Amino acid sequence: MSDRLQKILSRHGIASRREAEQIILAGRVAVNGRTITELGMKADPERDRIEVDGKLLQTNAPEFLYLLMNKPTGVVSTCDDPQGRKTVLDLLPSQYQQVYPVGRLDYNSSGALILTNDGDFANYLMHPRHHVxxxxxxxxxxxxxxxxxxxxxxxxxxxxxxxxxxxxxxxxxxxxxxxxxxxxxxxxxxxxxxxxxxxxxxxxxxxxxxxxxxxxANIALANLKTGSYRLLSDDEIKTLYPIQF
Structure with a gap:
């Protein structure tokens, strides 16, 4: 099924739609061997060869994941830490290593932290105008x-x-x-x-x-233990990100 190129890149976890637009305008995307530098191009990831920086886009888009974690103190809210400290990804099993935190809780703070691989969802929650x-x-x-x-x-x-x-x-x-x-x-x-x-x-x-x-928002930790996580329900995702539905 054909769709706008920036939406395809976002769905595959390459970047948010806004960031994907900049990637396209920078000439970093090619469809069937032709470099694309304008917005509006449509493609079908199952039929077209889509490349980003010369790397072939996988046919099947990864499943979007939305997690709620009760972050402990002494853990950094990043995917990698130059100082070698424990990160939030160290608390997750291998099947969830493609997510990243939405916003941050500092090293000495604890509590509710959302992690996802959905760039548009993350940008929506972090944008100041939405006042989450x-x-x-x-x-x-x-x-x-x-x-x-x-x-x-x-x-x-x-x-x-x-x-x-x-x-x-x-x-x-x-x-x-x-x-x-x-x-x-x-x-x-x-x-x-x-x-x-x-x-x-x-x-x-x-x-x-x-x-x-x-x-x-209204997504509470409730009985989620320190260092634990759970998947958000569809209703919770809808509450946080109403424009998706």
């Missing part, structure tokens, strides 16, 4: 005042730009006369700047002691 909500449970040093909580809710300036309003609720407070008190917050963000929660907390005078992401 993420829910965190965070332990802070000290006892933030109501004024501090309100500041966080309304937004503070990071890198010259105000953060979007956030939902911030106190879950519990621990006081110990022999140690510094700490506070656990539930924080729901609709944006994802680099290390945003840690940077805001530091700026407000209450550094993060532990950070755990419990949900992405």
């Amino acid at each position: 909500a993420k829910t965190y449970e965070v332990w802070l040093k000290g006892l933030p005042s109501h004024h501090i909580i309100k500041q966080w809710q309304e937004g503070i300036v990071l890198d010259g730009k105000l953060t979007l309003p956030a939902t911030v609720n106190i879950l519990q407070i621990e006081r110990n006369k022999y140690q510094t008190p700490r506070t656990q917050l539930q924080i729901i963000l609709s944006e994802g700047r680099n290390r945003q929660i840690r940077r805001v907390a530091e700026n407000l005078g209450h550094p993060v002691l532990a950070l755990h992401r419990v949900a992405i």
Whole structure:
């Protein structure tokens, strides 16, 4: 069945559709021996010889995979680490080694992380305009005042730009006369700047002691154990990526 070339490349996991368009325009794709440099070309991967950088595209497109992982601390959210640290792929069996993480949780943070081999799905979730909500449970040093909580809710300036309003609720407070008190917050963000929660907390005078992401949109970890993973259901994928359906 014929389809647009960029859609075929995306379906085969070469790149997202937007990235595939740039690959085509750069003259890196050939169909039946002819280099393609314009968008709009259609082809049939079962009948046409499609090459990317001289490498033949396989006839059958790989199955798209969508996983939810409960990432432990001490694991990096990348497919490979130059420092030799354990990556999220090290927690997966061989049949899932073609996926990659959607966004990141830093080395010292834990919790919900989605992995996929669907570039369009990944780009949709990461694009700022879609405001995919993420829910965190965070332990802070000290006892933030109501004024501090309100500041966080309304937004503070990071890198010259105000953060979007956030939902911030106190879950519990621990006081110990022999140690510094700490506070656990539930924080729901609709944006994802680099290390945003840690940077805001530091700026407000209450550094993060532990950070755990419990949900992405309405997809919650629930009883998923640390270091474990599961496949997302069709309904969950539809919730996260409605334009696919």
